[in-house]
Amino acid sequence: MKINQLSYYDHKRQWRLEPIEFSDFNLLVGVSGVGKTRILQAILDLQKISEGKSLNGVEWDIHFTYKNNEYHWSGEFECNISNNLILENEENNFSNNSNFKIKNESLSKNGELIIDRNEIEIKFKNNILPIKPSPVQSVVETLNGEADIAAVKHGFESIISTVQWSDASFYNGLIYNIVIDKIFKDSSLDQRMVVDKRYYQSNLPVQIKLVIAYFEKNPIFQAIKERFINIFEQVEDIKIEQDEDENEEDTLLNSIQEKAPLTIKIKEKGVNNWISEKYISSGMYKTLIQISECYLTAEGSVILIDEFENSLGVNCIDILSDLLSESRNLQFIITSHHPYIINKVGMEHWKIVTRKGGVVTAKDAKDFGLGKSRHEAFMQLINLDEYNEGISA
Structure with a gap:
């Protein structure tokens, strides 16, 4: 699997990720609290949705490639704000008794619409399904017996997070x-x-x-x-x-x-x-x-590494950075605010993350007109207002 583009909106927390494009190797850089880790969590949220989890108030739109096929999957769960107090340790809006209904969902393969769903009916390849699957689960889970949909589920199974390594x-x-x-x-x-x-x-x-x-x-x-x-x-x-x-x-x-x-x-x-x-x-x-x-x-796996520098000495960074960038058909999405790591990774891999209120954006280094050499680009980055301020109201 390779994630090509992602946008995500948590209606409950009023947190929006503007469309971000990914390559094979991506380093999300920005100050603490700007939303780098939350971008990784959004990807893991979609993995959980593909497994049948119901998630309060989430809207998503993702383009990805799996086994040479291009997929576009989007959808939205209803939002239930029964309590204005949102606990920081509330795990990704999930509940053991989650029953948030899906308002809409669509899935396309190579431009052909496979699923077109609303609150009233579900169309599978332009045919209305006579029996509606669970209203609180994605079709990626409920219809995974269909080959085209099973491929999507298998794709999301290939997402791996550093949490799985440390646990x-x-x-x-x-x-x-x-x-x-x-x-x-x-x-x-x-x-x-x-x-x-x-x-x-x-x-x-x-x-x-x-x-x-x-x-x-x-x-x-x-x-x-x-x-x-x-x-x-x-x-x-x-x-x-x-x-x-x-x-x-x-x-x-x-x-x-x-x-x-x-x-x-x-x-x-x-x-x-x-x-x-x-x-x-x-x-x-x-x-x-x-x-x-x-x-x-x-x-074909997607590897998510949060805070690459954690627990690693600088003697590890050079070899690991080379190893990650040389790896076979894998996609890496990594977060860091460590200057040494940022300077080590080529600027063509940078995704500079900023946040204004609850809206998070991630732009390429070229969008800021940074220098051609790695060192010059790094010096310009650390002096960039957007990078240093990071978060604005």
């Missing part, structure tokens, strides 16, 4: 051991993705893919390790094995599993003992996962 850890042990047992021992499991070495095209979490690559002695694991060692020169090796360094919590977990959990370990120069994953710094772990994601993510 998962090797040291939960249970899931990884079960998966490894299933993949390598359970003959009833469909093992084609392992036998054909195409598991990196699956939707498995990247940590599990990394475990499989290690035990299969796949060259991809060696490439990941070399990239990691190039960043952290004190490291000389990486392995994945059962963790023998147990504490009380580990013992309880092992009594359930009947085995020690799998963990990643690194070997540093001049240090005799291997260092277990739970003692590795968060920056090192995050870097390993980001590198692994670039190598093991399925072709």
Whole structure:
């Protein structure tokens, strides 16, 4: 999947994203609070809508490419402002009992209208459906048995966020051991993705893919390790094995599993003992996962990285930036306000984000007439009123 253009309006919060165009590699830059992270969240909101979630007061319009086909998907949910107080931690307008009706929805493929929906009827390829699907769910979910609509759902499944990287850890042990047992021992499991070495095209979490690559002695694991060692020169090796360094919590977990959990370990120069994953710094772990994601993510995925600089030292930025920009058929949408990162990434990839009240815009560097060289453009950027002020009433 590749997102080409997106506009989004949260009627409840009066937050609007003006149409923004995306390329393969996008760096959203701007001051804190301008709306960079919210742009990523808007994309994740659409992913949830494609899964059948109902979202209060959201209107969207997105153009994207999936398997060489051009799609245009738009729609709007009704807005229910029953309480003027909007909690900051209210998760994306979702509720366990969400029942916000869809006011309208349309879906086109290569210019041909597939879905035309309003509050009264739904047309599928110009034919009125005799039975109306759920009024609170998108047709991307309710009609995903249709090939053209299933393709849209599969496309949105390929969106990956850094939240998924940080939430998962090797040291939960249970899931990884079960998966490894299933993949390598359970003959009833469909093992084609392992036998054909195409598991990196699956939707498995990247940590599990990394475990499989290690035990299969796949060259991809060696490439990941070399990239990691190039960043952290004190490291000389990486392995994945059962963790023998147990504490009380580990013992309880092992009594359930009947085995020690799998963990990643690194070997540093001049240090005799291997260092277990739970003692590795968060920056090192995050870097390993980001590198692994670039190598093991399925072709055609969209990777969202919020605040690229978080937990990463400047020694990581050069190699990771090069790796991200060189990656195979992947789309990256990244946020940052770190000067070093902005200066490292070519200005042709910048999306300069500004906000006036609740309206957010993102423009290319060329729209501001910035200099031709990277350094000149960067110096002009940091002195740009629109960039420095960022937010206006």
